[in-house]
Amino acid sequence: MGWLFDPAHWSGSTGIPVRIVEHFTYTWLTLLIAAVIAVPLGAFVGHTGRGGFLIVGLTNGLRALPTLAVLIIVVLWAGIGDVPVYTALVLLAVPPIMAGTYAGIRAVEPSIVDAARGVGMHEGGVLLQVELPNALPLVFGGFRGAALQVVSTATIAAYVGAGGLGRFVFDGLAFQEYDQMLGGAVLVAVLAVLVDLVFVGLQKLTVSPGVVGAGSGGNR
Amino acid sequence: MTWIFENWDKFLEASGVHLRLAVIPVLLGLVVAIPLGWLANRSRSASAVLMPLSNVLYTVPSLAMIVIMPVLLGSKILDEINIIVALTIYTVALLIRNIADGLHSVPGHVVAAANAMGFRPLRRFLTVELPLAVPVTIAGLRVAMVSNISMVSIGALIGLGGYGQLFIQGFQSNEDIIWAGLIGTLVLAFIGDVLLQLAGRVLTPWVRAGR
Amino acid sequence: MIEFRAVTKRFEDGTIAVDELDLTVEAGTITVFVGPSGCGKTTSLRMVNRMIDPTSGTILVDGKDVLSVDPPTLRRGIGYVIQQAGLFPHRTVLDNVATVPLLSGWDRRRARTRAAELLETVGLPAEFGKRYPAQLSGGQQQRVGVARALAADPPVLLMDEPFSAVDPIVREGLQDELLRLQAEIGKTIVFVTHDIDEALKLGDKVAVMRTGGHLAQYAKPAELLSAPANDFVANFVGKDRGYRTLTFLSADVPVHEIDAVKVGDTVTSNSWKLVVDDTRRPLGWLSPVDGSVEVTADRLIAGGSLYDGGTLRSALDAALSSPSALGVTVDAEGAVVGVVHADDVLKALAAARAAGEVPS
Structure with a gap:
């Protein structure tokens, strides 16, 4: 663990803080882009009930898809750089968020939705004021799954030239410095747990205390 | 697609390694998770420790987990044991919750009836509660199997075998090889999933009888 | 509408x-x-x-x-x-x-x-x-x-x-x-x-x-x-719609007087006696006795449902559920007014039918 606590590694343009910021930026920007795509789609499909099997199939299929292959294929097609990395990350983050939103909305008691229409809400109101607030625990479950996936895949992305904490792992591997690999790995693990905690905190803040049930994370 | 047919022996070898690295953790994970799941279902304090712990372990990214293993196990970085233990940990983390939920879903009156007939606790667990928890456990095993099969390729990044090696070779030379590895992964995942579903059906004939 | x-x-x-x-x-x-x-x-x-x-x-x-x-x-x-x-x-x-x-x-x-x-x-x-x-x-x-x-x-x-x-x-x-x-x-x-x-x-x-x-x-x-x-x-x-019809007929049933006694009284009678408290609320029945006997709490037999002047159904139920076959009628405060007889209820039903209140 000496590597991790050596002050020399905590400064400079390739130091630990810079890599943490890079990694974190990959994570939040990817999640933001993925959310803009996935939440409306999942909400629409959940609300109308049309095309749900597609979402379920897509998420299950994705679990089988090796992220390393996805990264490499996207990079081979689009070249090295930020755009291919973000493309691959967004590709992997969209399905869990979409599935979480979809499942959350489908899980809202039909009687509650019936009542919402019955008291005279427009369809938009039914979705935004009733279905989504009650779907939040599962929506957050989707986000947590996606966040783990992104933190994990962003690490691997260093293999195809991206920045972030994965650099330490692959540079360590190349120079046969296990200390550096280990340090990078520990930082990634800590970052993943922290990001997950952030979502747990956000969930506590935004989900109404009247709504029961909380989603747990998906796969990496 | 020609690569697969011209290099059939290499493909088969990669398949064998991949399968071994993915399936052993599923089996080990099941063996470890059954007693832990039983404990989590039985004791509130055990559950209070096991559930958050498995959440945190599940959160650790796979590459990080594999790289950290040698420190914990005293193994060499290239040893297969690293990825086997890493994937076993994920499997256990996933299955504890499934098994505990499955056991929890066994109706109280069924347990009470077994007690009334004179079952001792261990026998009751093995012959009544565990079988009734099979469907939920199989559901967890399917997720574990499929994600393990997809995660084994990460090991190639630090030099381990399996389809991941094909991805790396493909990245460096010939894109065709990537597709071979990808197809191999998906086929293995599909077969593994189908076999587990079948096992679930064979083990729980009463589920279909009730429909 | x-x-x-x-x-x-x-x-x-x-x-x-x-x-x-x-x-x-x-x-x-x-x-x-x-x-x-x-x-x-x-x-x-x-x-x-x-x-x-x-x-x-x-x-x-x-x-x-x-x-x-x-x-x-x-x-x-x-x-x-x-x-x-x-x-x-x-x-x-x-x-x-x-x-x-x-x-x-x-x-x-x-x-x-x-x-x-x-x-x-x-x-x-x-x-x-x-x-x-x-x-x-x-x-x-x-x-x-x-x-x-x-x-x-x-x-x-x-x-x-x-x-x-x-x-x-x-x-x-x-x-x-x-x-x-x-x-x-x-x-x-x-x-x-x-x-x-x-x-x-x-x-x-x-x-x-x-x-x-x-x-x-x-x-x-x-x-x-x-x-x-x-x-x-x-x-x-x-099946019991005949009985339930009584729910929708307001009762016009004669209320008969009843001897009310209190705990501690000494009674000589061979008929049922209604036992009440100081505010004339019913406590229970005393079965017919030979000779004279003192009214004590442990001799009381629990009464049936009370009739508060509502429908024929509750009048009939009070009579049927009472051990003495007399339905106890109470006022708004719960004090005993008198008793109704089951056959009076049936007569009231016949009268209602004759008056066309019960479509037949």
Whole structure:
């Protein structure tokens, strides 16, 4: 663990803080882009009930898809750089968020939705004021799954030239410095747990205390 | 697609390694998770420790987990044991919750009836509660199997075998090889999933009888 | 007033849920739709606020065709209560009740004030407003559901099996509460249930529907019991309908005097004696004795149901359930007035029949 606590590694343009910021930026920007795509789609499909099997199939299929292959294929097609990395990350983050939103909305008691229409809400109101607030625990479950996936895949992305904490792992591997690999790995693990905690905190803040049930994370 | 047919022996070898690295953790994970799941279902304090712990372990990214293993196990970085233990940990983390939920879903009156007939606790667990928890456990095993099969390729990044090696070779030379590895992964995942579903059906004939 | 004119609903799979329904719900009354599952009672109700649109026919609410109003606007003017209450779990009880006023553009403070009033109206303490629905019992949730439906003071209230998910004792309390509330607010209420007892108890008029969406009979409860239109209705209202008819006849039964004694008195009689306390409330009966005996608490035999001057049914029940075959009659304070005899009840029934009060 000496590597991790050596002050020399905590400064400079390739130091630990810079890599943490890079990694974190990959994570939040990817999640933001993925959310803009996935939440409306999942909400629409959940609300109308049309095309749900597609979402379920897509998420299950994705679990089988090796992220390393996805990264490499996207990079081979689009070249090295930020755009291919973000493309691959967004590709992997969209399905869990979409599935979480979809499942959350489908899980809202039909009687509650019936009542919402019955008291005279427009369809938009039914979705935004009733279905989504009650779907939040599962929506957050989707986000947590996606966040783990992104933190994990962003690490691997260093293999195809991206920045972030994965650099330490692959540079360590190349120079046969296990200390550096280990340090990078520990930082990634800590970052993943922290990001997950952030979502747990956000969930506590935004989900109404009247709504029961909380989603747990998906796969990496 | 020609690569697969011209290099059939290499493909088969990669398949064998991949399968071994993915399936052993599923089996080990099941063996470890059954007693832990039983404990989590039985004791509130055990559950209070096991559930958050498995959440945190599940959160650790796979590459990080594999790289950290040698420190914990005293193994060499290239040893297969690293990825086997890493994937076993994920499997256990996933299955504890499934098994505990499955056991929890066994109706109280069924347990009470077994007690009334004179079952001792261990026998009751093995012959009544565990079988009734099979469907939920199989559901967890399917997720574990499929994600393990997809995660084994990460090991190639630090030099381990399996389809991941094909991805790396493909990245460096010939894109065709990537597709071979990808197809191999998906086929293995599909077969593994189908076999587990079948096992679930064979083990729980009463589920279909009730429909 | 709600009018169904030749209303038919055919679902996409071809089943006919409602077949040419013609029916008028009078303003300010409770009309109950009752029938077995699949009889179209819920579909009929849900067509009133356009949760379902009819295949053909017209529904008028206060003379206006519901199809001419867009559904959300229509629904804000019609209260709607459903079986599981359908409360919004993420909103407090108070905000649940304030939903429709807020949708209709009231400011938040006024909507909440109105919601607080309504909680009181339905018999819930004000502090329940801060709770979430999951923290209430089933019966309490239903009360909130009723309060929410009443919030914008709609003239029409639709209630779809609102009490069928709560246990029988709570259900009876909610039914009584609804009748009390209706006496106050006088809404036009359509109430759907599969429970004939509930229908007979609550309905000013009852529409019995049968599978396939046919209206079997639409009549006052007493008429359903005494003159069912056909075998289906006769079967549906049940075997003891003769007895239940008595519920709808107010009693004109002679009340006879009774010797009341107190604990500590010494009695010499070979007839039943009613034992009362100092305020003349009944304590129990003393069986006929040979010779003289002192009245002590351990000699008392528990009495039957009390008759408080209501329907013939309660008069007969008091007589039948009493160990002495004498139905104890009490006044509003619970003090003994006298006793009624079962044969007097039967004579009163015959008189009512002769006067045409009981259709036969």
